[in-house]
Amino acid sequence: MCVCVCVCVCVTGVQAATNRDGHPTTVQTYENKTVLLPCYVEDAQTRVRWWRDEILLAESSFGQEQQSSERITLYSNGSLRVHHVQREDSGPYVCQAIRPSPWGHVTQVHEIEVMYPSSVETVPERGELEVDLNEEVIMQCVAKGVPAPVISWRTKGREIPFRNTRAVLRFSADNRNLSGRYICVANNGIGEPAEAHIDLRIRYKPEIYVKKPWVHANPGIRITLDCTVSAWPEAKVRLLFSKTVNGAQLRVN
Known part of the structure; x- marks a missing residue:
């Protein structure tokens, strides 16, 4: 009695696992495609079972075709056809050829990789991050896809x-100018790259810049006093007027 695993035939519109030496085969495919996994046997007394994650997908005696679900068909030659593959169909598939006593079982493993x-x-997740000046910044990008992005x-x-x-962006916020948008890009060559962003804000105490510390003007002339304040969160700004009158310090908001 002889049991063997052979090369599957080519079926139009179907991606097939093809090997000539009996070694396991990985089929790379896309969603909604159809995949054919071979498990040919030569003895009419041999039964075929297909397993995935220790769950029985299909079983039949040789010479009988069986459709175990809307998407899975077991052909009479032992090959398994998976219709309209989805991401969750990725993984190993085990063909088990069950022979009568005293011969044991023969198994072969194929794998489907849905890209x-x-x-x-x-x-x-909210895409926003606030830290204090000189604090450590940690941003993370979680990417999915097949192949791995x-x-x-x-x-x-x-x-x-x-x-x-x-995957992890880590640095010290030692400069307030490091604030801004950080864009994470994931690319695996399938379709367009995916992007997500994190807006970083660095908290720091107010910094005041005065263009001229003093201004000369004649009485009755309108003048402009420039005072630039930088801070995060935004600071409340007050202008104070200070003058000495009769030896006393006068301060006015």
Whole structure:
């Protein structure tokens, strides 16, 4: 009695696992495609079972075709056809050829890898982050997709170089000018790259810049006093007038 696993035939519009040496095969495909996994046997007394995650998908005696669900068909030659594959269909599929006693079972494993475009989410999810000046900044980018996406970051039109993992962006907020939008890009070559962003705000105490510390003017002339205040959160600004009258200090808001 002989049991073997052979090369599956080519079916129009179907992606098929093809090997000639009996080794496991990985089929890379896209959503809503159809995949054919081979498990041919040569003995009419051999039954075929297909398993996935220890769950029985289909079972039949040789020579009988069976449709176990809307998307799974077991052909009479032992091959398994998976229609309209979805992301959750990715993983190993085990073909088990069950032979009469005293011969044991023969198994072979194939794998389906459903490829799909990148998606990305940021941590924090709300896309906003506030830290104090000189505090450590930690931003994270969680990407999904098959193949695994490559992650990159950019800010203010420049890509950020990395030494370690790209998924986590970590640095010290030692300069308030580091505030701004940080964009995470995930790209796996399937479809368009996915993007998400985090707006970073660095809290710092008010800084005051005065263009001229004094201004000369004749009586009755209108003048402008320039005072630039920078802070986050925005500071409340008051202008105080101070003058010495008869030896006393006079301050007016």
